[in-house]
Amino acid sequence: MSIVLVFLAVVAAIAAWWLSQQRLMAKPWLEQGSTAAFPRTESGSMPAAKIGLGVFLAVVGCLFALFASAYFMRMGFPDWRALPVPPTLWLNTGILVLSSVALQCAVFAARNGQFDMVRLGLVTGGLTALAFLAGQLVVWRQLVAEGYFLSSNPANSFFYLITAMHGLHILGGLVALGRTTAIAWRPEQRDRLTLSVELCAIYWHFLLLVWLAIFAVLAGWAAGFIEICRQLLT
Amino acid sequence: MVDVTPDAASPVPPAEVAEVELYHPHSWWTKYVFSQDAKVIAIQYSATALGIGFVALVLSWLIRLQLGFPGTFDFITPEAYYQFITMHGMIMVIYLLTALFLGGFGNYLIPLMVGARDMVFPYVNMLSYWIYLLAVLVLVSSFFAPGGPTGAGWTLYPPQAIMTGTPGGQDWGIVLMLSSLILFVIGFTMGGLNYVVTVLQGRTRGMTLMRLPLTVWGIFTATVMALLAFPALFVACVMMLLDRVLGTSFFMPAIIEMGEQLQHGGGSPILFQHLFWFFGHPEVYIVALPAFGIVSDLISTHARKNIFGYRMMVWAIVVIGALSFVVWAHHMYVSGMHPYFGFFFATTTLIIAIPTAIKVYNWVLTLWRGDIHLTVPMLFALAFIVTFVNGGLTGLFLGNVVVDVPLSDTMFVVAHFHMVMGVAPIIVIFGAIYHWYPKITGRMLNEAMGQFHFWVTFLGAYLIFFPMHYLGLMGVPRRYNELGDMALLSESAHQLNAFISIMAFIVGFAQLVFLFNLIWSIRHGREAGGNPWRATTLEWQTPQTPPAHGNFGKELPVVYRWAYDYSVPGAKEDFIPQNEPPSAYAASRGAV
Ligand code: HEM
Ligand SMILES: [Cu+2]
Numbered sequence: 001m002s003i004v005l006v007f008l009a010v011v012a013a014i015a016a017w018w019l020s021q022q023r024l025m026a027k028p029w030l031e032q033g034s035t036a037a038f039p040r041t042e043s044g045s046m047p048a049a050k051i052g053l054g055v056f057l058a059v060v061g062c063l064f065a066l067f068a069s070a071y072f073m074r075m076g077f078p079d080w081r082a083l084p085v086p087p088t089l090w091l092n093t094g095i096l097v098l099s100s101v102a103l104q105c106a107v108f109a110a111r112n113g114q115f116d117m118v119r120l121g122l123v124t125g126g127l128t129a130l131a132f133l134a135g136q137l138v139v140w141r142q143l144v145a146e147g148y149f150l151s152s153n154p155a156n157s158f159f160y161l162i163t164a165m166h167g168l169h170i171l172g173g174l175v176a177l178g179r180t181t182a183i184a185w186r187p188e189q190r191d192r193l194t195l196s197v198e199l200c201a202i203y204w205h206f207l208l209l210v211w212l213a214i215f216a217v218l219a220g221w222a223a224g225f226i227e228i229c230r231q232l233l234t
Numbered sequence: 235m236v237d238v239t240p241d242a243a244s245p246v247p248p249a250e251v252a253e254v255e256l257y258h259p260h261s262w263w264t265k266y267v268f269s270q271d272a273k274v275i276a277i278q279y280s281a282t283a284l285g286i287g288f289v290a291l292v293l294s295w296l297i298r299l300q301l302g303f304p305g306t307f308d309f310i311t312p313e314a315y316y317q318f319i320t321m322h323g324m325i326m327v328i329y330l331l332t333a334l335f336l337g338g339f340g341n342y343l344i345p346l347m348v349g350a351r352d353m354v355f356p357y358v359n360m361l362s363y364w365i366y367l368l369a370v371l372v373l374v375s376s377f378f379a380p381g382g383p384t385g386a387g388w389t390l391y392p393p394q395a396i397m398t399g400t401p402g403g404q405d406w407g408i409v410l411m412l413s414s415l416i417l418f419v420i421g422f423t424m425g426g427l428n429y430v431v432t433v434l435q436g437r438t439r440g441m442t443l444m445r446l447p448l449t450v451w452g453i454f455t456a457t458v459m460a461l462l463a464f465p466a467l468f469v470a471c472v473m474m475l476l477d478r479v480l481g482t483s484f485f486m487p488a489i490i491e492m493g494e495q496l497q498h499g500g501g502s503p504i505l506f507q508h509l510f511w512f513f514g515h516p517e518v519y520i521v522a523l524p525a526f527g528i529v530s531d532l533i534s535t536h537a538r539k540n541i542f543g544y545r546m547m548v549w550a551i552v553v554i555g556a557l558s559f560v561v562w563a564h565h566m567y568v569s570g571m572h573p574y575f576g577f578f579f580a581t582t583t584l585i586i587a588i589p590t591a592i593k594v595y596n597w598v599l600t601l602w603r604g605d606i607h608l609t610v611p612m613l614f615a616l617a618f619i620v621t622f623v624n625g626g627l628t629g630l631f632l633g634n635v636v637v638d639v640p641l642s643d644t645m646f647v648v649a650h651f652h653m654v655m656g657v658a659p660i661i662v663i664f665g666a667i668y669h670w671y672p673k674i675t676g677r678m679l680n681e682a683m684g685q686f687h688f689w690v691t692f693l694g695a696y697l698i699f700f701p702m703h704y705l706g707l708m709g710v711p712r713r714y715n716e717l718g719d720m721a722l723l724s725e726s727a728h729q730l731n732a733f734i735s736i737m738a739f740i741v742g743f744a745q746l747v748f749l750f751n752l753i754w755s756i757r758h759g760r761e762a763g764g765n766p767w768r769a770t771t772l773e774w775q776t777p778q779t780p781p782a783h784g785n786f787g788k789e790l791p792v793v794y795r796w797a798y799d800y801s802v803p804g805a806k807e808d809f810i811p812q813n814e815p816p817s818a819y820a821a822s823r824g825a826v
Pocket of ligand 2: 518
């Protein structure tokens with residue numbers, strides 16, 4: 001469970017930093033009046049949707065940290081036979097990076113008011129994400145064809161489970177992306193567009209990060225890294 | 235007092251955030267059924283939770299029928315008994331307590347108490363309720379599925395949870411249970427995002443964190459914890475579902491069942507326990523922290539005194555929330571672990587007692603020389619303190635490895651956790667309902683019925699659960715449907731069991747009175763007025779009672795003080811609402 005504890009430590013550090021700015025040492029029973037005297041303690045001006053997304057990403061991060069924790073615990077048992085890494089995964093990773101880049105371009109374009117570019121970015125991002133999902137399915141087919149079935153080994157089970165979970169999150173993101181793309185074609189909703197595009201991009205970058213971590217775990221590099229850490233500590 | 239208003243004539247800084255537009259319902263359906271108003275959602279959540287909670291209450295009667303009068307009731311087979319305790323435990327902990335505190339009270343109180351018009355994501359909030367309802371329906375459907383509900387115990391430990399010998403293990407029961415939990419986690423996450431972000435971003439002007447009522451602090455911290463702990467339950471459920479349905483071996487070791495080798499092999503049941511308790515222990519505090527917060531506010535209001543040590547109360551809530559993530563393995567002492575591990579978890583477990591004890595001292599010091607009004611909510615709040623201390627003390631026993639090992643899986647544990655996370659939070663829920671019912675409906679609950687409900691529930695709960703400690707010390711095991719002729723048991727143990735069962739029925743009857751009171755008072759209760767308890771927090775200052783859509787009329791209130799200005803020397807009344815400007819400002823206004 002050490003991975004999820006590390007993750008929670010990071011979350012706790014962020015929470016502690018934020019709390020430390022909130023005048024937790026104040027003596028509210030001595031202070032009346034408005035809060036003009038203590039700035040930055042009221043609700044911030046950041047859009048609620050952005051904060052909401054941040055909190056949601058913490059939950060998603062926790063979910064995958066738990067999967068990783070379970071993965072490493074289960075790995076220690078003797079029946080574990082690691083999978084080969086299908087080369088297609090590299091291709092998929094590249095596609096997902098492209099997807100993220102496209103959405104980032106859309107963000108810049110939205111901030112500059114270039115709405116054609118926004119549409120292009122959004123559509124590219126969406127299509128590449130779909131391509132990524134298709135690629136993941138291809139990987140599954142390849143593995144099945146080579147006889148790596150879901151339940152024939154725990155390593156396989158984890159591979160399918162974790163990639164499926166990640167894919168589901170991308171799928172959910174695609175729903176939001178679809179709605180944002182629809183907004184991009186409606187000039188009367190332009191004021192909402194920049195925020196929506198930003199939210200999509202943040203979510204995409206996060207899922208890319210999660211994917212890179214998953215890839216490292218599934219391919220076995222993460223285990224080597226953790227082994228080095230362990231040896232350094234002892 | 236220091237008056238920190240820089241310029242008394244204009245104490246209100248300009249609004250930084252433009253007011254968001256409120257969603258306005260257009261039809262009866264969107265107003266009362268698919269409503270996006272947090273107050274309606276709160277009532278939907280509460281009604282559903284109380285409804286399913288009632289099922290769990292009936293199940294507890296069936297359990298007690300069997301334990302008190304073994305062999306008398308043919309329909310309670312050993313399998314049925316296991317199904318009853320499993321569903322009873324799971325419903326009580328998750329579908330009743332968690333849903334009621336966070337979905338019910340969270341939805342109703344957070345926007346009102348922080349001075350917001352609604353939750354920040356009303357649509358997601360509505361979805362949250364409907365997914366919760368779906369989870370409840372899936373759970374209920376398992377009663378009617380072939381093979382009945384699962385009988386794996388509320389902890390659902392594999393491998394037994396998905397094997398033939400366990401009721402529902404190879405039938406629908408366990409599948410429906412796991413699916414229902416997965417739905418619950420998804421639905422909760424949607425609601426939880428709302429509660430957290432509304433506290434972060436929805437506070438009205440002047441409402442700094444340190445001016446929040448402790449109720450909001452409790453619900454807020456509990457929600458943050460739940461958002462981080464429920465994923466563990468989600469992961470455990472998904473993996474077990476795969477083990478059961480698709481034959482993977484995440485948790486299932488190689489097993490020979492009735493002479494046949496199962497297809498599983500090599501899995502680790504301990505892995506499940508880690509995941510389950512990584513969720514399970516924080517869950518205790520997810521239901522305890524809102525209770526702590528609510529009790530603080532009830533005590534302060536009904537003793538007409540500011541809460542003692544507000545800052546310490548806030549810090550304690552946060553510290554307890556953080557610490558409760560590093561104690562989970564104290565539920566696994568008997569599963570075998572490295573002795574240093576046991577030592578670590580025993581230490582962290584005992585450390586949590588410190589902030590918890592601070593809270594108890596502060597409650598008692600708040601009461602000290604207060605002007606205590608023994609209203610029904612206050613009675614429940616006082617009963618909570620006693621009960622919680624009681625359950626906490628037995629918790630200190632069980633937190634120690636050497637004491638826990640012999641007591642584990644005895645009735646002592648059942649008595650402990652019912653005191654600390656069964657009776658104590660339920661009592662707070664009752665107190666809170668008596669306290670806020672007038673705001674929700676505009677009428678008071680009937681006082682006489684309330685007193686009856688309180689005394690029977692409080693004394694009765696002690697008569698039920700106190701003797702269980704003795705039974706546990708004697709060695710009566712938990713989760714046994716029948717004790718038979720154990721040599722270690724005297725005749726009096728059986729009599730005690732019968733006595734407990736009779737008490738359980740009497741307490742259950744008192745809950746029916748409560749239910750009747752809830753319904754009866756909607757029409758026949760005494761008119762409450764806007765602020766019957768003369769309380770300071772914002773929800774009592776709304777222009778209409780019950781609060782209308784949008785909560786606060788044309789303009790949002792501005793907050794000038796903390797939530798506990800009771801019996802301030804020199805003040806006109808013995809309470810000053812949070813939105814009352816400081817005297818200097820009022821005076822300057824009067825002069826103009
Ligand atoms: C009317 C009040 C209640 C009565 C009479 C009652 C009675 C019981 C009994 C006799 C058992 C276990 C018997 C056994 O282990 O063989 C039990 C189990 C349990 N109860 Fe209650 N209970 C009540 C309320 C609650 C509440 C409010 C909660 C909320 C936390 C709760 C949570 C549980 C849990 C988690 C279990 C363990 C189930 C298991 O072993 O899997 N109970 N209850
Ligand atoms: Cu615990």
